[in-house]
Amino acid sequence: MINYNPREWFTFIFRIHKADTVKKLFPMFCAIAIYSAAIAWLELEVFKLSEKDHIKNITSMHGLLGFVISLLLVFRTNTAYDRWWEGRRQWGALVNNSRNLAMKIQAMLPAGHPAAAFFRTMIPNYAYALKDHLRGEHHPSKLEGMSAEDLEKMGTGIHIPNYIATLILKKANELYRQQVISGEQLITLNTQLEAFADICGACERIKNTPIPFSYSVFLKKFIFFYVMTLPMGYVFGLGYLVIPMVVFIFYVLASLELIAEEIEDPFGKDANDLPTEMISANIRKHVQEIL
Amino acid sequence: MINYNPREWFTFIFRIHKADTVKKLFPMFCAIAIYSAAIAWLELEVFKLSEKDHIKNITSMHGLLGFVISLLLVFRTNTAYDRWWEGRRQWGALVNNSRNLAMKIQAMLPAGHPAAAFFRTMIPNYAYALKDHLRGEHHPSKLEGMSAEDLEKMGTGIHIPNYIATLILKKANELYRQQVISGEQLITLNTQLEAFADICGACERIKNTPIPFSYSVFLKKFIFFYVMTLPMGYVFGLGYLVIPMVVFIFYVLASLELIAEEIEDPFGKDANDLPTEMISANIRKHVQEIL
Amino acid sequence: MINYNPREWFTFIFRIHKADTVKKLFPMFCAIAIYSAAIAWLELEVFKLSEKDHIKNITSMHGLLGFVISLLLVFRTNTAYDRWWEGRRQWGALVNNSRNLAMKIQAMLPAGHPAAAFFRTMIPNYAYALKDHLRGEHHPSKLEGMSAEDLEKMGTGIHIPNYIATLILKKANELYRQQVISGEQLITLNTQLEAFADICGACERIKNTPIPFSYSVFLKKFIFFYVMTLPMGYVFGLGYLVIPMVVFIFYVLASLELIAEEIEDPFGKDANDLPTEMISANIRKHVQEIL
Amino acid sequence: MINYNPREWFTFIFRIHKADTVKKLFPMFCAIAIYSAAIAWLELEVFKLSEKDHIKNITSMHGLLGFVISLLLVFRTNTAYDRWWEGRRQWGALVNNSRNLAMKIQAMLPAGHPAAAFFRTMIPNYAYALKDHLRGEHHPSKLEGMSAEDLEKMGTGIHIPNYIATLILKKANELYRQQVISGEQLITLNTQLEAFADICGACERIKNTPIPFSYSVFLKKFIFFYVMTLPMGYVFGLGYLVIPMVVFIFYVLASLELIAEEIEDPFGKDANDLPTEMISANIRKHVQEIL
Amino acid sequence: MINYNPREWFTFIFRIHKADTVKKLFPMFCAIAIYSAAIAWLELEVFKLSEKDHIKNITSMHGLLGFVISLLLVFRTNTAYDRWWEGRRQWGALVNNSRNLAMKIQAMLPAGHPAAAFFRTMIPNYAYALKDHLRGEHHPSKLEGMSAEDLEKMGTGIHIPNYIATLILKKANELYRQQVISGEQLITLNTQLEAFADICGACERIKNTPIPFSYSVFLKKFIFFYVMTLPMGYVFGLGYLVIPMVVFIFYVLASLELIAEEIEDPFGKDANDLPTEMISANIRKHVQEIL
Known part of the structure; x- marks a missing residue:
């Protein structure tokens, strides 16, 4: 996406921008x-x-x-x-969702619980994986803290955002089975946990139709x-x-x-496309601030 | 649906496509x-x-x-x-819902629990049944892992998507009664379990009005x-x-x-209709990846 | 509502239909x-x-x-x-809601529990009562399985859809107090139970404004x-x-x-009005298939 | 609001109505x-x-x-x-919400519990208070069953709809603490309990912007x-x-x-404004029918 | 935002306002x-x-x-x-959310519990922090009752609304762990607790796109x-x-x-921008009335 000041009329009118x-x-x-x-x-x-x-x-x-x-x-x-605009809203929802999940995990986990580190890396990983998935790419180097086993599986052509979302859901249910979080707390996490797949599906829909x-x-x-x-x-x-x-x-x-x-396909690298790269980086920054 | 590259102006202008x-x-x-x-x-x-x-x-x-x-x-x-577009959104919701249900089941069931196989076949079956239902058809061969009894009942002209949705709801409540999943986990499954009928109803509404x-x-x-x-x-x-x-x-x-x-009736086989066949196949592929 | 094939141009152009x-x-x-x-x-x-x-x-x-x-x-x-279209969506929501409630009840009740018969008649009754209420009519003969006492009360000019919705809510809470369904199951029924009044209110709003x-x-x-x-x-x-x-x-x-x-008032009997009669009959048919 | 028959063309064309x-x-x-x-x-x-x-x-x-x-x-x-239309939808939501809350309370409370009387007066009071609040007025005589203490506090210029909503929320939580209603029942009441403030806020937004x-x-x-x-x-x-x-x-x-x-400001007493007076009276009538 | 009487045509037509x-x-x-x-x-x-x-x-x-x-x-x-208008709706949602949270806390906490004072200052603080965040400013003097430690951290360039939302979420979960509020009550607080980050994200989206x-x-x-x-x-x-x-x-x-x-960027100080300052002050006033 091009950042611009909409009030600079003259440069707009006479400069021929590359996306013009x-x-x-x-x-x-x-x-x-x-x-x-x-x-x-x-x-x-x-x-x-x-x-x-x-x-x-x-x-x-x-x-x-x-x-x-x-x-x-x-x-x-x-x-x-x-x-x-719907694409933008979905990525906005991903931001909100990532923050809310991080805040809730931070509020629920006892201080120093090792699961915090898991969410601290996995929530931003989802954003990076989704960005690359929508561009038909795969950059394992952008994903932090994945185990060697996970990285290997993700290289076999599976749906990577789904894979990461499953890891997050599994960890939340594991914490519940270990009674680190209670059943009621699991319920309050539910909206955030299921939003990942919803956002991914909505972006795929926009991209493919x-x-x-x-x-x-x-x-x-x-x-x-x-x-x-x-x-x-x-x-x-x-x-x-x-x-x-x-x-x-x-x-x-x-x-x-x-x-x-x-x-109408806002997830690529065209001049008018959404800044998914930057949004992903922001999610990582804010999640790390919180957790 | 026809896949096309919207940027190829010349072929568009001079070729007379069959749906033209x-x-x-x-x-x-x-x-x-x-x-x-x-x-x-x-x-x-x-x-x-x-x-x-x-x-x-x-x-x-x-x-x-x-x-x-x-x-x-x-x-x-x-x-x-x-x-x-609403039809497309409903099928997008079916994709999201199928994935989310599969991921949650995967996160909740103990490793190797036989119910995983049930959901692995039934969730994609719902998509296939809905696709055929919206076209006024019935292809039992597309439905995997149905019991002979189920197949027989489905041949009597009943509402097949409802029948499969009931099977899924029953299995979830059975797992709850057997205490394989807890009450709180049942609540977190609820959105996905009730989405099936909502999506089916919305598609029928578009089709019939x-x-x-x-x-x-x-x-x-x-x-x-x-x-x-x-x-x-x-x-x-x-x-x-x-x-x-x-x-x-x-x-x-x-x-x-x-x-x-x-x-305005996007569920048929016209050139502009939604690729419900392909979406159903994708649901099967992704659910099987997850479960 | 008139069922028609939108592709028959010639009959459309030259025939003077009664609603024309x-x-x-x-x-x-x-x-x-x-x-x-x-x-x-x-x-x-x-x-x-x-x-x-x-x-x-x-x-x-x-x-x-x-x-x-x-x-x-x-x-x-x-x-x-x-x-x-909003009226149509509300009636579509009533279909979805009736089906989902029937399916959930079917999944939750032990086989052969007498409450199944109650829901089997009351859910479709709500649709019929709402249809007549929106037309300013009252046809007790369309309502199945109502007790004499209920029929009498309903004849006194009260708000009949509200009355039936209250009966359904009461039965659900009674099953909960009798521990036939658990608290968590009651929560998963909640969306369906409260949708009745929401749909009724939305239809009244469209009709009266x-x-x-x-x-x-x-x-x-x-x-x-x-x-x-x-x-x-x-x-x-x-x-x-x-x-x-x-x-x-x-x-x-x-x-x-x-x-x-x-x-703009789609609930009457005009040629373009919604087929609420037919939708009610469908709800009865499908609920009886399920329960 | 003026009730009129939209099909009477001639009177419309030649009569000069006062709001014309x-x-x-x-x-x-x-x-x-x-x-x-x-x-x-x-x-x-x-x-x-x-x-x-x-x-x-x-x-x-x-x-x-x-x-x-x-x-x-x-x-x-x-x-x-x-x-x-959004103002109308909000008041429609208030109707739905009031009815649903009354029905649920009726289904949950044991027969003859004194809290029924509280809700029977307070739910309609909220509608009356909101109507007057949106008009910058205060008519204590319209509010039934308020204690002298409440009436005095409400005379000090505080936000009256908020005050009544707090009373309702407090009563619900009190019933929960007294174990008249269970935790799961409290959860099913939650949507209705929080809708009051949401509706009030939405109406204020429309009015003030x-x-x-x-x-x-x-x-x-x-x-x-x-x-x-x-x-x-x-x-x-x-x-x-x-x-x-x-x-x-x-x-x-x-x-x-x-x-x-x-x-664009539909809550006043202009000829085209919403019939909030009549809606409030209907809420009182229907809530009293139910409870 | 400029308050004006839309019916004063003549002053509008002949006066040249500064934002004209x-x-x-x-x-x-x-x-x-x-x-x-x-x-x-x-x-x-x-x-x-x-x-x-x-x-x-x-x-x-x-x-x-x-x-x-x-x-x-x-x-x-x-x-x-x-x-x-979406920006206005988000700020309206913040008002509703702040009020609902305050009312619920008031209904749930035992009389005189010290946590009331926390929410009484923190809920309005969120509104002030969000307003300043959207303007790229930071005014610690507007935030009441923050500890010295919190103020110091907030001066390091972190995302201040997120920080305050995390404090609120932590306090709610702490009350739950101390059994001041029950699990079911925590669930009913969840919508309000997660709305803070959603509103902030939506406003950032509008501002940045x-x-x-x-x-x-x-x-x-x-x-x-x-x-x-x-x-x-x-x-x-x-x-x-x-x-x-x-x-x-x-x-x-x-x-x-x-x-x-x-x-299109409604959160600044232009003549047509939203009155976020005034809305924040109103939130403080109403929350203090309730708690």
Whole structure:
């Protein structure tokens, strides 16, 4: 994620950031400029179509469909943003959950009980494991205090966050069987203990379920034909000025689709993705402060 | 569900996928093209209506109603998408729930207790049973480790997911009565045990409740009359170009309605439906990893 | 509720269903057609207003206010649909709750305990009582296994769903006092036991709280004046064609308001209302399958 | 709250109800009519501006900004309605909560235990106290069965709903210490016992937090300048007809803002406010039926 | 936060409040006025472009993109407002939680138990600590009754709200170990005890996650180019009147973006920020009333 000060308008407007859609779409801008120029040249100079030609009025279609395409792009933006924000909320829940579990363990264990060290390493390990799991990676070096046996098992392609969550659940039930914590205390730990798998499942759901295929196809086809037919009608009113206009309209429509695509899977390493690395580090820091 | 890379614009735009609305609507496109051509021919060549005829100004109605139809189609899209996404969330909840139950059972049971095998087969069985139940099917071969008696009962037309959920609840209460798990542990299992029926009920609700009949009828009538009256007015400005324009506008409006219809019942085998088969297989895989 | 196949476009478009707004609004269509014809006749033939008269440009007001009226009608549609869907969710919750309670009772009670029969009749009774309560009716014949004393009390105008919920809660606490179920088991029953009153309250809230009076009045006034002034300006461009245009625009605007009115109280017997009768029957069927 | 039949269109359209925005805005209508007439007179008869004057085209600005103002007013309407509906949901939750607590107490207490009388009066007292608290009032006469000591304390300006909630919590814990109810029963009462303060807090939040100041100011400025500049451009097309048009547009825009203002604080005695008085009376009635 | 009476229209419209966007944007207004004047002078008097020049029709682009920019600004407004409102809800939850915890402690502790004094100071301390934490400040003087040791530790840069929440959790578990409160009572305290960390995490999430960078950049670029190209086309119709028109359109668009920026981080000291100071004081007042 890029940290930025939303109030610095000027640098935003004139600097082309690496994640900027202007940069990504630049080759398309050129192609569309050439296409528009060709249409204008053909209509104005080759076929010498007059202002009275019917093709001029194709612009009325663009007016009518302008609402639909705008509303659909905002629908697209909304759903993509909702996933991004839900991803953020899930990682926020992981923070809350890690802290609450650490605080409760700290409040329940007798001073100096060895299980504190277990939770002190395992709770942050879960965050690191989940981050890497969502990126399809595995970095055992980030996981602290795992036994050699655990590390070996985790290298066999199993679901690593589940494995760590099971270890945490087992330890809590073991403490209960050893009567270090009472049954009532186990109940108060339950929300935190089951939240790990819930958060992991929610993130997997966001990651694995893009917007339905049909909408994605439809929207791209719609934008394409809308933009491709734009210069045909507007060339009569605008002449060669139709070139920057079509490029600008394409910039607006395609940017919205592009940003939505980038944002709807928020767990990667794109410029707009969530700072899961930093959140994991914060969880480790705060859990170690508490325990 | 179709897995796709949302960033491959060109294949999207030019390939006609089998679930593509272009394919489904093709016969309608032809009919509407013929209808528009007929209207154009009648108005321009038979009746030779001049530009000053009142019918030309019917286009102002299309302008005024353009907002309403766009907003209604986006409302339709939103509600259909919300159901699809809620369906996905329910199946995500089933994943979380199955994992959490398996992990807790694993943490609570003494090593080697025979009940582990029961949960190892029954938790994934629930997912398979629910998937088939939502499709109005029954595939006993997908259910592992069911007794002959259970299989027989399930063949009598009873509600199979309920039957399996009851078996799981009974086993948990039996373990409690046998004091294998304590009362406090039973309480911590409760959320997972009752989630099965909640998820099943929510999926049935989505499946059995399409958008209210009146909206569905109204929207179809509205699209129909809107598109049918389109060529009457625009033919004066556009001539025979009115044919592709009307077809394209119909493509946009009808696609939105068609996709919404397909998506609002997300548990079937349509191209856009949820991958419940794959999710069930994943549940089996992960539960077996854990237990 | 009407069961329908949303993909049968043609029957939808040409059949006038009994709940169809076309049918309900037909007298209004006639009145508005006559009104528009009168306006057109007066302006064109009596006063012989020319195209240059100022009244022609009143159409610019309709253009400006077209957005607002469209957005307001979609706001209206959204809020009405949300109530309908929330009502459906509450009844879905009643299904889940009834099933879960039946399953848990079945798992907890020793085989052959007489309390099973009590829950087997009382859980479905609650659904029937709630359905009738929301319709302001009382059908004792639908309630199975009630004692004569209970039936008599219920005839005195008391809140019947509350009465049945109290019976269920009392029975559960009685089983606990008799140590048939343990304290921990009582806790796991708690969510289901308290859901009855929550669902009932939510349905009563939806039923008793229409959209605020001011919005309802404002929207009706707005539609009325908008449609009444429509023919005044458009008559110059459209001549007597203004009649079908005004009727069609009125059809669209008034239909949205009418459907919203019908749908926002979803517990009656209107064509679009929820199938609470059928859901109650299903609850009885499934609870009897389980217990 | 006004009870009304949403299907009586005609009385709605022609009757001016006391809460009607037409009545409230009437002085403004006159002012705006005079202002528009003055603008029209100045432009048409004093300065005799011709149709070619640049000021005529100021209308294009109104077209462009028409979307923004419509969308903002719908945003305003949505947020105000959401508060109103959330307030209603909170009071619905109070109903559910009061009923559930009464039912549970009834199921748990031995027949004839004196604590029943306590809950029978205190649960409805909470609703009455909350209603008056949200209106900044205090009516001790509405509270039944309070001891003289309690009434005296409540007269000292303390937070009365909190005081009553504390009494209820204390009684429940006292019953637990006296072993009238068991620990497990106390746990099942917990949701209801803590809901009182949650509901009170949510209502206070809605009451004390209007829409951010900046939006409120911005929207009013925007409506004002939008309407004030309207006659300047439209006078050329509409002549003195600009007067009713500007008044009607002002009616629509200002009504939306006015209704939103009235509705966003739903606990007062305005015509559109929630029927908290009636809900409190219903809670008393139903709790007394149960206990 | 500014307390205001939303019904005082006139003071709102004519007074320039310090948080008013008119004040903040004033330098930009001047720059844009000069720019527009320059464009008008160049086009009308230097190049003497006639009404037939193509550049006149660039206005059609502004019409087409008017929907998109309006919808995007409303999307921006919605997301910013949602954060602001979620922040308010979290602080409301802190109020509810503090009250409920105080009431429960009061109901559970024997009269005169010294732990009451601990909760009486620590619960409000949490609110003060959270407020300062969200502003990146630390004011030990606001925290009552902290031991010297605690104050010293809190000065070392640790996460202060977490530290206080841990103290509260420890005290509750200590009371449980000393059998002052029973296991069941500990369970009923659990929701309140774990809410502290959840609320803190949610506020941190809102504070640290502005809208994705790409949207922020895109929207600013879009507004900038939209406004910059406005005078080019409209100058032909409006002459020098284009200057106030462009300034007014810029005012509307930029105000929405500016207010959204201010509001999406609601925990600071800006004019529109939440009254966290006052809420903290209220929590102290009410907790001291109860305990």
